[in-house]
Amino acid sequence: MYNLSQINLLDRIREQYKMKNHLSPYLKFNRQEWASLRNTVPMTLTADELVSLQGINEDLSMDEVSEIYLPLSRLLNYYISNNFNRQAVLSKFLGKSQKTPYIIGIAGSVAVGKSTTARVLQALLTRWPEHRKVALVTTDGFLYPNRWLEDRGIMNKKGFPQSYDIKKLINFVADVKSGQDKVKVPVYSHLVYDIVEGEEIVIDCPDILILEGLNVLQGTINYTQANNRVFVSDYVDFSIYVDADLPLLHNWYVNRFLKFRAGAFSDPNSYFNHYSQLPEQEAVNIANRLWREINELNLIENILPTRERASLILTKGKDHKVDLIQLRK
Ligand SMILES: Nc1ncnc2c1ncn2[C@@H]1O[C@H](COP(=O)(O)OP(=O)(O)OP(=O)(O)O)[C@@H](O)[C@H]1O
Numbered sequence: 001m002y003n004l005s006q007i008n009l010l011d012r013i014r015e016q017y018k019m020k021n022h023l024s025p026y027l028k029f030n031r032q033e034w035a036s037l038r039n040t041v042p043m044t045l046t047a048d049e050l051v052s053l054q055g056i057n058e059d060l061s062m063d064e065v066s067e068i069y070l071p072l073s074r075l076l077n078y079y080i081s082n083n084f085n086r087q088a089v090l091s092k093f094l095g096k097s098q099k100t101p102y103i104i105g106i107a108g109s110v111a112v113g114k115s116t117t118a119r120v121l122q123a124l125l126t127r128w129p130e131h132r133k134v135a136l137v138t139t140d141g142f143l144y145p146n147r148w149l150e151d152r153g154i155m156n157k158k159g160f161p162q163s164y165d166i167k168k169l170i171n172f173v174a175d176v177k178s179g180q181d182k183v184k185v186p187v188y189s190h191l192v193y194d195i196v197e198g199e200e201i202v203i204d205c206p207d208i209l210i211l212e213g214l215n216v217l218q219g220t221i222n223y224t225q226a227n228n229r230v231f232v233s234d235y236v237d238f239s240i241y242v243d244a245d246l247p248l249l250h251n252w253y254v255n256r257f258l259k260f261r262a263g264a265f266s267d268p269n270s271y272f273n274h275y276s277q278l279p280e281q282e283a284v285n286i287a288n289r290l291w292r293e294i295n296e297l298n299l300i301e302n303i304l305p306t307r308e309r310a311s312l313i314l315t316k317g318k319d320h321k322v323d324l325i326q327l328r329k
């Protein structure tokens with residue numbers, strides 16, 4: 001159940017959305033209209049590519065890949081080529097090389113499928129004839145460690161703006177965008193439920209960086225002297241918000257929790273190891289509580305209000321099938 005202030009906020013968001021629909025900055029496509037766009041350029045996947053895509057997520061349907069993600073990767077590839085051409089013009093003008101990575105941001109609720117979307121796009125963008133190097137980073141790596149959150153009594157705010165080292169995240173995107181090599185990113189483990197001390201990934205001048213996380217469209221720091229706000233999205237060239245109704249998200253979250261319980265939680269290193277011993281109904285109760293008290297609240301307060309900043313909104317229905325695509329004009 002929502003409390004009154006949450007309901008008011010939801011109403012306000014819906015109202016805003018309706019108003020925006022009237023003068024919408026978005027082109028809207030239903031699934032059929034979008035899928036038909038792939039006919040303008042024949043797009044096929046080889047048997048090997050199909051196998052590697054299935055390895056990303058066993059529940060991912062190949063119809064979804066060919067009807068939704070393949071046309072999207074084609075569109076992105078056009079935007080990226082255009083951006084690189086523009087940089088080549090600038091290089092000519094400056095008389096020195098000016099090439100920086102193209103950054104794609106993917107935002108949305110916990111459990112909506114951001115990381116699956118990111119990995120599918122990474123695989124598809126790599127296969128175009130340009131053979132671009134595509135790196136993938138999740139903003140989870142910029143969460144403060146559990147000890148930091150515990151000291152401040154905010155373990156139940158994991159995923160909320162105050163749980164991220166936003167300065168570190170903004171410095172990271174700024175470094176990548178300015179063409180710096182070997183930029184380091186901390187690693188978060190869902191299994192250990194914490195930042196892994198001493199582990200990092202290195203981002204070394206990719207052509208494209210996909211940055212995935214619930215806060216990609218919200219992160220901001222204040223440069224007080226100049227009273228100037230800097231957003232993560234200032235460095236993002238194209239942003240995607242993956243959207244779905246609350247009951248679907250709740251369902252996907254609980255299902256994933258139960259899947260983890262059957263698999264990863266049985267690992268003694270897992271933070272949730274003790275959940276693997278609990279009867280299923282008790283595990284469902286815990287998942288429901290984590291959803292309601294943390295992730296849903298965060299969605300309503302901090303994530304959903306950023307939706308209309310995205311360059312593209314993908315709205316999913318049942319079974320993760322995308323049924324509405326809204327693209328900024
Ligand atoms: N396109 C898809 N088809 C079928 N199942 C999917 C699809 N995308 C995601 N899922 C399922 O939905 C659940 C959430 O997916 P995923 O882990 O990609 O979400 P996420 O938004 O990255 O979550 P988090 O923010 O917690 O990291 C998983 O159980 C995943 O298997």
Ligand SMILES: CC(C)(CO)[C@@H](O)C(=O)NCCC(=O)O
Pocket residue numbers: 110140158159160214290291294295
């Ligand atoms: C790490 C995040 C914030 C985002 O991926 C999320 O998966 C999470 O752990 N949320 C906290 C509540 C929960 O355990 O689901």
